[in-house]
Amino acid sequence: MLQMLKGIKAKNHLESIKYFLRYLLQEKRVDAVLVPKRHPNGRSVSHALITDPLNTEGSDPLAPVQTVNAACILKELTKEPTDKKIAVVLRPCEVRAAIELIKIKQVSDENLYMIGYDCPGVYDAKEYMNIIEKEEDREKFTLKYIEAFLSDKKEEIRESCSYCMYFTADSADINMAWIGLNSSDLVIGVNTEKGKKLINDLETEEISDSSRRKEKIGMISTGRKQIQKDRIDNFLDLIQPCIRCYNCREVCPLCYCKECLLEPEKMGYSSVRYMNRAIKKKQIKMPDDTVLYHLTKINHMGYSCVSCGICEQACPMDIPLGMIYNVFSRKIQALFDYVPGRSRDEELPVTTFREEELSEVEDIQQPRGK
Amino acid sequence: MNAKKIGSIYPDFKNEVSRCPGGENIMRCFACGTCVLSCPVSEVTAEYSPRRIIHMILLGMKEEVLGSDAIWYCVKCYRCHVMCPQEVKYPEIIRVLRKMALEQGYVKPLFVNAINEIDRITQDMRCTMLEQIIVRRDSITENDMKEISKFSEKLDY
Amino acid sequence: MDRRILVIGGGISGVQAGLDLAQMGIQVTLVEEKPNIGGRMAQLDKTFPTNDCSTCILSPKLVELASHSNVDIFTCSSIEDVVKLDERFQARIRKRAxxxxxxxxxxxxxxxxxxxxxxxxxxxxxxxxxxxxxxxxxxxxxxxxxxxxxxxxxxxxxxxxxxxxxxxxxxxxxxxKDTIEAMDFNSIIIATGTEEFTPQIRPEYGYKVYENVLTSIEYERFLSASGPTNGQIVRPSDGKLPSQIAFIQCVGSRDVASGNYGYCSSYCCMQATKDAIITKEHNLTIDSTIFYIDIRAYGKDFDKFVDRAKTEYGVKYIKSRISEILEAPDTKNLIIKYITPDGKIRIEEFDLVILSVGIRIPDKSKNLLRGLGVELDEYGFCRCSTFQPGETNVDGVYVCGTVTGPMDIPEAVVSAGAAASLAARGLLSPDTSSEIMAEKPGEVDTEAKPLNIGVIVCHCGTNIASVVDVPSVVEFSRSLPNVKFAHELLYACSQDSIRLIINKIKEHDLNRIVVASCSPRTHESTFQSGLEKAGLNKYLLQMTNIRDQCSWVHQNTPELATQKAKDLVRMAVGKSRYLEPLYELYSDVNKACLVIGGGIAGMTAALFVADNGYQVYLIEKESELGGNLLKISYLLPEEDIVLALQRLIRRIEEHPLIELFLNANIKDIKGYVGNFTTNFTTNDEEKSAEHGTVIVATGAREHETESYGYKTDPYVVTQREFETVLKNKNPLMKYVNSIAMIQCVDSREGERNYCSRVCCGQAIKNILQLKKDYPDKDVYVLYRDMRTYGLREPYYAVAREAGALFLRYEKDRKPVVEKIEQGNFKIKLFNEILGKDIYLPVQLIVLSVGIDSLETNGQVAKMLKVPLNEDGFFNEAHVKLRPVDFSTSGVFVCGMAHGPKHIDESIVQAIATAAHALTIVTRDKISSEAYTASVDESRCSGCGLCVEVCVFGAIEIDEESERAGVNTLLCKGCGTCVAACFSSAIDLRGFTNKQIINEFQELFL
Missing domain, CATH: 3.30.70 (Alpha-Beta Plaits)
Structure with a gap:
């Protein structure tokens, strides 16, 4: 059930978000807030860990740009136990990645409050920089962007956002909703006990009719579903440009190994091996094992991949990694009826075994009949 | 207690049957249906089911059982008896039921005589017909088959 | 004095009894009539309800038994005679040539x-x-x-x-020549088993007359990949693939007319279900129909298995006993007449008919048992009393397996454990026990030495050499880097070959040995002992199979086979370069045992452990012992339950080695096999106990229902309450003339989709008591399937003969209870035989509510790192062969904690857990595997995936370092964690990534 926070009357939705964050700090509900913030003069937006309420000015979680998947920051923030409470403002894909990381003990949410929000999608980070340079008022640009989103004007958002099906943060502790609602109010969905505690001092009013929101969400989803690809026919061609820079690995929130076994030195190959292989196969591509690298990464990430698309943004060779992961991981996840980040209680597919699962795969392996 | 009746139900009916010689094993029945499948009468008369009759006795449906046509259908071939895994002895039970039906006025003695006579005649007729057909066993024609079928039409009186 | 026990019969129960005894350190002589052990189970294709391959799970047990130093196996042998002398038995064993x-x-x-x-x-x-x-x-x-x-x-x-x-x-x-050997034994375990019915006792089924009628065990051979058709399902008459198969249940079972077989054979319903499923898996085009009287899916997860057969595999179940089978002379198809649920007669043709034949005691076994003075029941089974399962009327003679009544494999395994426990009584004590550890010669330190690899290539007679060019493989081996010695042998496994290998190791200072021959499963230990004798660590051996996986499968292409043999040798040499010496870890064993739960199972287990001289801590959460038994008044067969319980409780209370804690609550259990510490409170006092094993006997409870007006109406009671009504001669019974019992209340559907196993027997028991005290009261039993399995079936017959009327209902057509006034009901029930609704006027309604698992099981499971099934009962390590064990060593389960069961079944399970606990506490030290997992802490991210996937509970994340750590004593070296770890932070000793990568690089070079 969605609730409107009474007493927050701001001129626009962004203002009310800022008001809310300021309130959290002022009232010492939390010790710090992590939120994307515009640089006063810079061209981009980056996360700030804010402890002074006044510093919430300039926060802009809705700005259509994602420079990092913030779940990565949570890894850093919770490496060691701390008693400082932090409210983290996250995009839905960041919430989902964070939940996956909680399951594999890379993030501890003991003192985190995850505040999600309806995500309008983002531009490619470089493109955003180019656009924003020409804009006078960058806050206004964000608001304009949201207006356009709500009025279904097609914006050139990042491809991986264009088919994203999880643009509301239903698994965060609380989510700030605006799609299909009066945009200047701060409307909050409370999803966990922790979330309830965070706002228990605030006066709220239940929103009884959210049918318009549901309708709007349904409409967007239907449109996006059609864009999704179901198969990749030219995988080898697509990854051919890979230069093995490992950017995709570095930015991926879910790659969590301390040492990546896919680096050549970890594989322990001898120089002779390269020669032998080259002799046997007439020629080999160098650096080699790019296919192995990508397939293994898909194999490792597939069931947890939240399709945030940050890998695609990071790729210097413009390989459509977001699309590749989206297609592969959706298939893997469907096999296990698993949606990463949907719920903290959902067990990772690799840790559970149910007799009936993967019967489709068995069928493929053992042709029955004659 | 003997005449105990609840609604149309005589709960003691099964005991009445089991006390009669031949009816001792009635309550052994676990309704597996072997009797129905082995019964030559059930084969031609779908409504006839030895299992149902036993079940009705167990349920105490005395009037329905003793007044039913079904208990007169049995030809006492004993196939059900041979195949029954629980030795319920259905043909013996039928004997008990017919005796009861007669004694308790559900049918008249002449009716029983008539049934017995039908049984005797059908056997007799079967033998006669068999004799006729056996002699010509190597030269049976389509016409013979027609004649035999015609005979069954005649039976509908 | 020699402690030796004679086990007669080498089927699964004899094998298990032998193993349990051997592991307790007792000498075992096992006598088997046939040339090989394994019995009926070896003939089965798969086992229900997991569809595990029967041979695959059985073989390791057989090998383990045969190779155990405490065991002598006499095959082709039989007992001539047995004489009892001074509490010992002297048996003469005839071994046929x-x-x-x-x-x-x-x-x-x-x-x-x-x-x-x-x-x-x-x-x-x-x-x-x-x-x-x-x-x-x-x-x-x-x-x-x-x-x-x-x-x-x-x-x-x-x-x-x-x-x-x-x-x-x-x-x-x-x-x-035949030989006769006389030997002395402390006690005897009889596990002679049963034989199948010869279906000719029901000639109307045409067995041996119609070619396409088979028995279930014959069909198992058809399904088996190692069977006569290599697993092809064919009709014997024409070798064609059948499309319609019929299974006919209860052939010989539940049949008093064709012989004295009034009992149910227990396993056949599930066997038919399994065979139907496997048939479908073999070939999607084959449809199966099972004709049954009652489906007896009474075991754990059996109903779910039957549901799967229906919904996933399209197996048809038709409740109709088949009277006869006819054969169509031209097609040799079989014509079956059956009744549909609405009473119509249908005729259908099948290509193949399987008769589900039951089991009976062979005359030969009856004679053997009678010769020993053992009393048998009317069917020839050695039926034991409820409170003394496994015991016969003859002191020192114990029974297990199907000799005691029809049962399925897990029950046979459990009864074997119990018999072992019984037979070992008085032979064990903490003072005499000690595992003899073989002295090993000092090992050569190989670490600093250069690689010297020796390669042995075996001819295996002609098995390998007739296909593979062995000399050229040897020549090739010599050319490989680091290979200092290569040699061929006719039989590498023969004694003189092993001697040669030992000499060559010494002569050439070899420190890695590669043997190219057969399977390590059968021969690894032979070669390893050779290495040990030569002073090498035995894990410096690498075998490669050039027989089963090369010469046998490539007979027609010898040149390619030789090439493959060379590849295999090169791979093995590649791996051997990275082999390291491995060592088993040894750990002291705390001799005490913790038993959780003071019901019948817990008490029995505690007594059996304590009677053998070992300390027991018995923990009960209530204020008195007895559990569910306190609420039970009658038993079938009749026995004085109150007296038996009192005796048991007194023995527990007086036992010097049992420390009893009532009103106790466990706070935590830490540690592992041999070394547990448990903290608990008793009467609010904090306590702690150290122990080496844990027996979980937490029990279960009667289900609480709200159906049929229970809770609101005093005239609606549960079977257990009805038992008390009868016991107390409650005046209520004066006003009651007829009673309806409703079976399967809230069971076998929805959230409780399992059979509680005991309710049908409970109903029968109460009917017999009712009819004893109140012969004139009418009783109706409204049931879905009567599941009076095994030797309970005859009581079902007695209940019918006593006048109880059994009326069947379908799951979706439940009886409807209408309350007319207080203590007066009208029950509407659709009667399928009459094809219409009937109305039963009754004054009392008795509900069979079944059994629920305890909510607290979850906590216990978590503390012990053991699993629960979806119904909340503890899940054993293996449903067939390890029914009272957990994958986690040193923890065992018995009684209703494991699943609903009858009292005698709980007791027999409890005794079996005692046997298994004894196999651990009788040892001074326990050893780990050598092949165990190890964590590279620098790579470990502490994600915990390995913890989740380890079924043995061997991995934990260290709270301090946040890194995974493996408890080597619990690790079984399965490698699942290695596969699960994305970071490659876990390696399996003996199968390290480095070893395997190098092995494969040799192949892909």
Missing amino acids: RFVDEEKCTACGVCAEKCPVKVSDLFNKSITTSKCISIPYAQAVPAVYKIDKEYCLYLTNGKCGICKKVCPADAIDYEQ
């Missing part, structure tokens, strides 16, 4: 290949033929051939002698 020397035979099979005489293959139910000198199946134990003297040309008329000529091991001995 095999005409093959068991010591020399290597089971190479050359003899059978050349033998000119074909005989009927009894193992395959005579469906096919075998040679006159034969072994029943490839994995047979002992793997020794045997000559059938009836048909052998040499033994019958002195001609032939081919097998002797061709045997490379010189194992054939035509002069072998």
